[in-house]
Amino acid sequence: MSIASEPALRPARRTASGSRDRGRARSPGATIAIYGGLLVFAIWILLPVWYLVVSSLITPTQLGVKPFPLIPTSITFDNYLSVLTGSTRNQVFGSTDAGSRLLPAIGQSFFIGAVLVVLDLILAGAAAYGLSRYPFRGARSFELAIIVTRVVPAIAIIGPFFVAFRIIGVLNTPFALIISYNVFTLPLAIMILKNYFDQLPREIEEAAKIDGASRLQTLWIIVVPIARPGLVAAGVLIFLEAWSEFFYALVLTNQLTVPPLLAGFQSVQQFNWNALAAATVMSILPPVVLVLLFQRHVIGALTAGIGK
Amino acid sequence: MTSPALSNELSRADQWFGFRLTVPAAVILIVLLALPTGLTILYSLHDVPANGASLGPFVGFENFSIVLSSPVFWRSATVTLLFSIGFVTLSTAIGLAMAILLNQKFIGRGLARALLIIPWATPWLVIGILWKWFADGSVGGLNAVLIALGITSDYHDFLADPNTALPVTILAAVWRQASFAGILLLAGLQTLPDELGEAAALDGAGVWQRFLHITLPWLRPALATVAVLNVIYAFLQFDVIFAMTQGGPGDATQVLSLLIYRQLFAVTQIGLGSALAVILGLVALVGGLITVKLLYRGHVQ
Numbered sequence: 001m002s003i004a005s006e007p008a009l010r011p012a013r014r015t016a017s018g019s020r021d022r023g024r025a026r027s028p029g030a031t032i033a034i035y036g037g038l039l040v041f042a043i044w045i046l047l048p049v050w051y052l053v054v055s056s057l058i059t060p061t062q063l064g065v066k067p068f069p070l071i072p073t074s075i076t077f078d079n080y081l082s083v084l085t086g087s088t089r090n091q092v093f094g095s096t097d098a099g100s101r102l103l104p105a106i107g108q109s110f111f112i113g114a115v116l117v118v119l120d121l122i123l124a125g126a127a128a129y130g131l132s133r134y135p136f137r138g139a140r141s142f143e144l145a146i147i148v149t150r151v152v153p154a155i156a157i158i159g160p161f162f163v164a165f166r167i168i169g170v171l172n173t174p175f176a177l178i179i180s181y182n183v184f185t186l187p188l189a190i191m192i193l194k195n196y197f198d199q200l201p202r203e204i205e206e207a208a209k210i211d212g213a214s215r216l217q218t219l220w221i222i223v224v225p226i227a228r229p230g231l232v233a234a235g236v237l238i239f240l241e242a243w244s245e246f247f248y249a250l251v252l253t254n255q256l257t258v259p260p261l262l263a264g265f266q267s268v269q270q271f272n273w274n275a276l277a278a279a280t281v282m283s284i285l286p287p288v289v290l291v292l293l294f295q296r297h298v299i300g301a302l303t304a305g306i307g308k
Numbered sequence: 309m310t311s312p313a314l315s316n317e318l319s320r321a322d323q324w325f326g327f328r329l330t331v332p333a334a335v336i337l338i339v340l341l342a343l344p345t346g347l348t349i350l351y352s353l354h355d356v357p358a359n360g361a362s363l364g365p366f367v368g369f370e371n372f373s374i375v376l377s378s379p380v381f382w383r384s385a386t387v388t389l390l391f392s393i394g395f396v397t398l399s400t401a402i403g404l405a406m407a408i409l410l411n412q413k414f415i416g417r418g419l420a421r422a423l424l425i426i427p428w429a430t431p432w433l434v435i436g437i438l439w440k441w442f443a444d445g446s447v448g449g450l451n452a453v454l455i456a457l458g459i460t461s462d463y464h465d466f467l468a469d470p471n472t473a474l475p476v477t478i479l480a481a482v483w484r485q486a487s488f489a490g491i492l493l494l495a496g497l498q499t500l501p502d503e504l505g506e507a508a509a510l511d512g513a514g515v516w517q518r519f520l521h522i523t524l525p526w527l528r529p530a531l532a533t534v535a536v537l538n539v540i541y542a543f544l545q546f547d548v549i550f551a552m553t554q555g556g557p558g559d560a561t562q563v564l565s566l567l568i569y570r571q572l573f574a575v576t577q578i579g580l581g582s583a584l585a586v587i588l589g590l591v592a593l594v595g596g597l598i599t600v601k602l603l604y605r606g607h608v609q
Contacts, residue, residue, distance in 0.1 A: 037409045045423045048442050051449035067452035127333035134326025149341055151593045153544050155568045156585035157344035163360045183340050215325050244431030246547045259433040273441050280437055284430050291429040292422055303495030
């Protein structure tokens with residue numbers, strides 16, 4: 001099903017790359033320019049990442065050497081071991097317990113992201129389908145309002161959240177973040193899924209209607225399976241935003257998730273850059289791996305409507 | 309696809325069905341967004357006590373006049389504007405260059421496009437942490453590279469120097485956002501039919517002319533989207549600067565979002581902080597609208 005819907009999604013791309021594949025002569029100068037440009041591009045992206053990875057694999061003594069050893073002579077996994085176990089040997093952490101808090105924070109980040117993915121796919125999936133197939137009076141205004149929400153600064157609404165959450169007693173719990181993150185994950189999911197449903201062919205749904213299926217049956221039995229690539233893409237993007245969010249987590253919790261914990265590490269004197277680098281590498285891996293795994297769906301959903 | 313004509317044809321029952329599907333999400337968004345926004349606007353018009361338990365006495369626009377007559381605000385607004393100009397132009401330009409490069413045919417194109425995704429998938433805060441240490445004055449990799457290239461001769465603490473702190477925070481934020489712009493613009497380029505460029509080449513148009521008269525007009529809608537998003541991200545940036553400098557040294561990188569954070573949570577002047585937040589929200593909205601206007605002007609033909 002999902003394969004059948006692909007050509008309808010990106011017809012222009014097929015023709016463009018098709019004609020490109022036939023090939024045309026390129027001058028040697030252009031070839032040199034392209035590969036030179038690629039070298040600069042690779043350095044631009046990889047140099048900071050390489051610096052991070054090397055920092056996480058060397059000892060504080062090696063780090064102290066000037067200039068920074070971009071190609072280290074020896075590597076160690078001690079930094080990873082210490083942030084995973086909270087071990088204070090090698091005096092990596094001084095007297096803090098910061099290291100032992102990384103794994104619980106990763107667990108909380110996963111939990112919050114997973115709950116939001118399920119919740120928002122149901123809520124946004126229903127809303128986006130309604131907006132796409134059964135536009136009611138005011139549907140268009142609602143869509144515009146959704147876009148405008150992207151401009152509302154988090155800092156402009158955090159005060160009331162803080163007060164309200166203190167009253168109902170959810171400050172410093174995952175629920176504070178599960179509730180508040182809907183402010184940006186829900187509009188994002190609605191926009192992406194609305195776009196996706198708009199591009200799905202309607203013929204099967206119309207056939208189902210003629211066969212006597214109710215609107216809800218059609219949505220559940222016909223549309224949801226066809227829309228799986230779009231749902232996966234929206235899910236990955238929701239998870240990505242939840243995983244990356246820092247500001248609400250800083251204000252509404254006490255370093256509950258990974259980003260505020262990393263920020264906290266920075267202000268601990270004894271906590272050195274080697275250990276922080278190891279923690280940072282681990283915090284980047286889940287979102288990067290997730291996006292690379294579902295690259296085609298995610299980029300497709302993110303860029304739907306661009307270039308039209 | 310969903311033209312107004314279509315919605316007129318929908319039966320009442322169908323419209324009611326669509327409405328019911330949308331209501332749960334809409335109610336949640338109103339409660340979570342409209343309500344706090346309204347409250348913040350109310351806060352901005354009151355002298356709110358530090359514990360935030362009540363609104364306190366109504367003071368009209370006094371908070372706004374205090375903010376607008378404060379040199380701290382104007383200094384912070386200037387820093388925000390400088391940050392935004394650097395961030396928007398560099399992100400868009402580098403993103404465009406990367407998109408054009410990765411749209412060429414070469415060996416390892418899939419790998420290069422995967423590389424493009426890494427900065428975008430990295431959390432903003434982590435980018436701040438990474439670049440804070442990368443630019444560090446004693447263990448930083450940036451200094452090592454600059455010395456190896458012979459550009460500088462000694463280690464420089466970029467983030468402690470008021471002259472270089474802001475450019476380096478801009479560079480860090482651009483590193484992420486240029487990738488995002490590149491992803492969106494590359495998608496726009498992929499829909500550009502090769503025939504257009506080939507026909508122009510046969511007519512004797514050079515590389516630069518083809519870029520100016522074919523690629524750029526084709527990318528206009530994608531560029532508009534990218535620019536608007538960049539403007540909004542610029543005005544609302546918090547994470548990168550918080551991780552790198554916390555607004556310092558002095559107030560060299562204290563953008564408005566950081567100033568508001570201090571007002572609300574360090575000195576707990578909720579009324580003033582809320583007035584600042586309302587101003588920032590309006591600036592982001594107006595900035596986005598102006599960008600839309602500028603980029604779509606002349607596009608409607």
